[in-house]
Amino acid sequence: MQALTLIKIGGNVIDDPEALAAFLQSYARVPGLKVLVHGGGKIASTIGIKLGIAPKMAQGRRITDEETLDVVTMVYAGLVNKRIVSKLQAEGVNALGLTGADGNIIPAAKRPVKTIDYGFAGDIEAGQIGSGPLSALLENGLFPVIAPITHDGKGQLLNTNADTIAAAVAESLSSRYAVTLVYCFEKKGVLKDPEDEESVIFAINPESYAELKEKGIVSKGMIPKLDNAFAALKGGVKQVHICRAADLEKIMEGEAYISTRLEPA
Ligand SMILES: Nc1ncnc2c1ncn2[C@@H]1O[C@H](COP(=O)(O)OP(=O)(O)O)[C@@H](O)[C@H]1O
Numbered sequence: 545m546q547a548l549t550l551i552k553i554g555g556n557v558i559d560d561p562e563a564l565a566a567f568l569q570s571y572a573r574v575p576g577l578k579v580l581v582h583g584g585g586k587i588a589s590t591i592g593i594k595l596g597i598a599p600k601m602a603q604g605r606r607i608t609d610e611e612t613l614d615v616v617t618m619v620y621a622g623l624v625n626k627r628i629v630s631k632l633q634a635e636g637v638n639a640l641g642l643t644g645a646d647g648n649i650i651p652a653a654k655r656p657v658k659t660i661d662y663g664f665a666g667d668i669e670a671g672q673i674g675s676g677p678l679s680a681l682l683e684n685g686l687f688p689v690i691a692p693i694t695h696d697g698k699g700q701l702l703n704t705n706a707d708t709i710a711a712a713v714a715e716s717l718s719s720r721y722a723v724t725l726v727y728c729f730e731k732k733g734v735l736k737d738p739e740d741e742e743s744v745i746f747a748i749n750p751e752s753y754a755e756l757k758e759k760g761i762v763s764k765g766m767i768p769k770l771d772n773a774f775a776a777l778k779g780g781v782k783q784v785h786i787c788r789a790a791d792l793e794k795i796m797e798g799e800a801y802i803s804t805r806l807e808p809a
């Protein structure tokens with residue numbers, strides 16, 4: 545099976561122009577087939593506030609009312625996606641920006657209202673992603689850059705967590721490729737003490753993850769990241785790393801003990 549690297553870049557790095565430029569230079573040097581999924585939550589919140597739309601989050605997910613959906617669509621599918629694509633083009637990568645609606649790559653369903661109404665937040669159903677359009681692009685020398693906007697197939701755009709998209713796309717591509725999934729963000733990995741950058745936990749398995757969650761060591765945005773990452777590993781993805789964006793090249797070269805690696809059960 546041919547190798548493919550799926551990298552997710554988080555909103556705090558995207559919000560820092562120097563860190564983003566350095567990350568995209570590293571991304572350009574990742575060899576072989578690759579797909580980039582980006583977030584942008586921080587910029588969406590900042591722009592929303594400027595427009596008088598305060599961000600509302602619950603359990604690491606954005607509550608997406610109609611006007612928030614307009615903001616996130618403009619920010620993720622427009623500003624952030626096109627900035628990344630143009631910078632990758634400048635690095636010699638023939639990047640092609642997409643949302644989940646383009647080529648119907650990520651069909652989703654509006655999250656049903658239970659205790660919290662998340663509005664136009666989209667959930668991806670297992671097995672719903674078709675890897676065909678993405679592999680057609682890859683096989684024609686194009687490198688997909690995916691924004692965290694999906695659709696319900698009936699004309700409604702939806703906002704889907706970028707960590708979830710990365711895991712679901714990685715899982716779907718793993719039927720055709722040997723996929724390595726790398727979550728890049730601003731910290732060195734999953735930390736024992738989120739305030740201590742040197743307290744990286746080098747390996748986590750489902751059992752130790754349950755313990756970390758119970759003790760509150762893993763919280764906020766780290767929970768959807770790890771929940772999704774373990775699901776991807778179970779679904780056929782070969783390796784999952786959680787690392788600092790600035791360490792991407794070292795991770796790709798196989799350097800250990802600088803980031804967190806997930807282990808199957
Ligand atoms: N144990 C932990 N180790 C590292 N970060 C943690 C941990 N627990 C919670 N976090 C928080 O999770 C954040 C990453 O999640 P999130 O902001 O959603 O990232 P991204 O935008 O990359 O998806 C970190 O910035 C940190 O504040």
Ligand SMILES: CC(=O)N[C@@H](CCC(=O)OP(=O)(O)O)C(=O)O
Binds near residue numbers: 583586765
């Ligand atoms: C439904 C939902 O929560 N969607 C996310 C999508 C962006 C995202 O995940 O961005 P980061 O990776 O930068 O956090 C949001 O709007 O914040």
